[in-house]
Amino acid sequence: MQRMAVVAQLVERWLVVPDAAGSSPVGRPQNSHAEVSASSTSVPDVDEATSRESLVAPDVPWVTIVWNDPVNLMSYVSHVFRGYFGFSREESERLMMLVHTEGRAVVATGPREEMERHTEAMHEFGLWATVAKADD
Amino acid sequence: MRVSRSHDAIVLEFAEGEAGVLRSLIDQYLEVVSADAGSDPALPRLFPLAYSDDQDAADEFAQYTRTGLVDRKASNAAQVSLALDEETVRLTLAETERWLPLLTDLRLVIADRIGILVDSDAIPETPAGEVYEWLGRLQGSMIDLLEEP
Numbered sequence: 001m002q003r004m005a006v007v008a009q010l011v012e013r014w015l016v017v018p019d020a021a022g023s024s025p026v027g028r029p030q031n032s033h034a035e036v037s038a039s040s041t042s043v044p045d046v047d048e049a050t051s052r053e054s055l056v057a058p059d060v061p062w063v064t065i066v067w068n069d070p071v072n073l074m075s076y077v078s079h080v081f082r083g084y085f086g087f088s089r090e091e092s093e094r095l096m097m098l099v100h101t102e103g104r105a106v107v108a109t110g111p112r113e114e115m116e117r118h119t120e121a122m123h124e125f126g127l128w129a130t131v132a133k134a135d136d
Numbered sequence: 137m138r139v140s141r142s143h144d145a146i147v148l149e150f151a152e153g154e155a156g157v158l159r160s161l162i163d164q165y166l167e168v169v170s171a172d173a174g175s176d177p178a179l180p181r182l183f184p185l186a187y188s189d190d191q192d193a194a195d196e197f198a199q200y201t202r203t204g205l206v207d208r209k210a211s212n213a214a215q216v217s218l219a220l221d222e223e224t225v226r227l228t229l230a231e232t233e234r235w236l237p238l239l240t241d242l243r244l245v246i247a248d249r250i251g252i253l254v255d256s257d258a259i260p261e262t263p264a265g266e267v268y269e270w271l272g273r274l275q276g277s278m279i280d281l282l283e284e285p
Contacts, residue, residue, distance in 0.1 A: 070247065071247045129186070
């Protein structure tokens with residue numbers, strides 16, 4: 001990787017598109033530095049999500065779907081399934097292969113708010129996940 | 137770059153310049169991740185629509201989750217950057233886990249810049265393509281070592 005030193009000069013600021021760089025001071029959360037030490041264990045705030053779901057029948061099943069994307073390593077997808085959902089190595093591999101070969105896999109079934117929580121977690125891991133009704 | 141495991145630590149030995157490249161990428165990522173929605177074409181990859189066929193539900197999901205996700209992604213990235221002062225970085229297994237989503241997000245942003253949209257898209261032989269592959273090798277090595285029994 002000798003070339004990385006050369007690359008260091010070449011990559012300067014190419015990741016930021018001009019428009020995004022210009023607008024970032026406005027969009028940046030004010031507390032993004034203050035929360036550095038507490039962030040990794042913080043729990044998503046689902047109070048509002050819970051209250052807005054209270055009118056929906058609780059027994060209607062929903063699913064969390066993870067979709068194939070061209071970026072994530074197969075080993076990473078499997079690692080996330082194992083670490084986050086607590087699946088066995090075999091089950092994590094099976095679901096990852098479904099994502100890879102079928103383009104998608106249902107990774108969880110249950111109440112809508114719980115499926116949204118899983119989806120938010122998948123987005124935090126950088127995976128492409130969606131929520132849907134179980135029969136869709 | 138060399139990645140190894142010694143008991144309960146993952147040791148990263150960066151070649152000259154590599155840690156600096158990673159720091160620079162993270163600085164830029166911090167700008168991208170906290171940019172206004174719609175201002176950067178990579179943002180839909182970092183924050184996908186949560187409902188593929190219901191825009192209202194997807195908007196509502198984003199409204200309730202976006203700020204928290206931005207905060208957590210940004211603070212995680214800032215934490216990783218703090219570890220990059222040395223060319224040899226020693227991480228606990230828990231710290232290593234926190235590098236993985238950031239490395240994925242960096243690759244998601246670069247994938248947008250170099251036009252990787254589907255599995256069959258070739259990685260261009262450019263500096264950006266090389267960094268994309270390097271990040272993938274780093275992440276893959278870390279995962280292999282974490283998955284060791």
